[in-house]
Ligand SMILES: Nc1nc2c(ncn2[C@@H]2O[C@H](COP(=O)(O)OP(=O)(O)O)[C@@H](O)[C@H]2O)c(=O)[nH]1
């Protein structure tokens with residue numbers, strides 16, 4: 391069995407690429423599974439993968455490194471269940487130091503069952519270009535430190551969303567990357583394109599093995615602070631109306647929330663929603679650099695009129711958790727009327743706790 395560990399910041403495109411890769415491997419007759427990871431419990435990514443017909447399990451309530459035994463348990467379960475040829479493990483987007491805390495422990499404790507363990511780091515091409523152009527990223531210094539450390543520890547860097555970079559800027563960008571990061575392998579990828587994702591799979595197959603990676607030299611105080619500067623909010627919302635307007639209310643909520651985050655000048659790590667209505671499901675994402683309008687317009691046509699919509703919300707935004715919760719409450723409050731019943735369940739909002747890995751193998 392091969393294990394592909396997929397790291398990289400919130401919203402960089404990990405789940406999208408994994409889903410496309412799984413479809414391709416399945417078509418080749420291989421059995422694949424995905425283990426998702428998050429600090430929260432009700433995960434849009436897990437719902438998304440199930441909707442795509444992909445076997446998935448989750449390590450929830452904390453990152454792989456701090457819940458290593460849960461990761462190991464999920465690998466065992468998956469092995470006993472579907473006996474996969476390949477497992478993708480997607481780590482939480484605010485996590486780093488994966489070589490010492492996940493890869494090395496996997497090699498040490500599960501060596502006999504793994505043909506290969508690989509590590510890829512996904513990065514949003516637009517943010518990487520800002521970085522190579524010496525522009526500040528829209529995160530605090532400590533959160534930016536995590537983003538930088540994720541790139542530092544991997545050899546294989548998937549420069550994702552390359553379709554969103556102007557072709558005219560590409561040569562200089564590639565040159566700047568080679569100069570800034572000697573020794574790394576860069577893949578320029580559009581994860582919405584099957585052929586492009588095939589290139590990543592080929593690279594994992596041929597050169598992905600991670601046994602030469604060295605553990606990071608990392609300041610945990612800075613790392614912990616960077617994580618704690620992000621607020622996490624998860625909840626499930628049900629909107630019920632009687633005149634077919636539930637889709638409209640859901641879209642008004644999403645647009646209201648994104649505008650309000652923008653007005654407050656808060657940086658989004660990743661705001662993901664799974665929308666379910668009329669027996670159909672759709673994931674919608676807003677990331678650090680994204681343009682929401684086009685996406686919400688498309689939802690109207692996709693869902694049509696309906697009297698009930700369910701939303702799973704996973705918001706990771708740079709602010710205090712209470713502030714994020716306050717924004718959601720205000721937006722939902724504005725939409726409640728005698729005909730529009732909005733209920734909320736499984737609400738959690740918090741800052742990630744200080745990272746305390748189960749294992750940290752530095753040799
Ligand atoms: N244009 C473009 N969008 C992408 C690409 N990869 C992912 N996305 C979008 O980026 C958003 C975040 O993707 P997701 O896979 O959930 O990110 P994750 O947080 O790293 O798992 C989604 O809206 C995706 O559709 C890409 O290569 N090109």
Ligand SMILES: [Mg+2]
Pocket residue numbers: 404405406435480
């Ligand atoms: Mg994801």
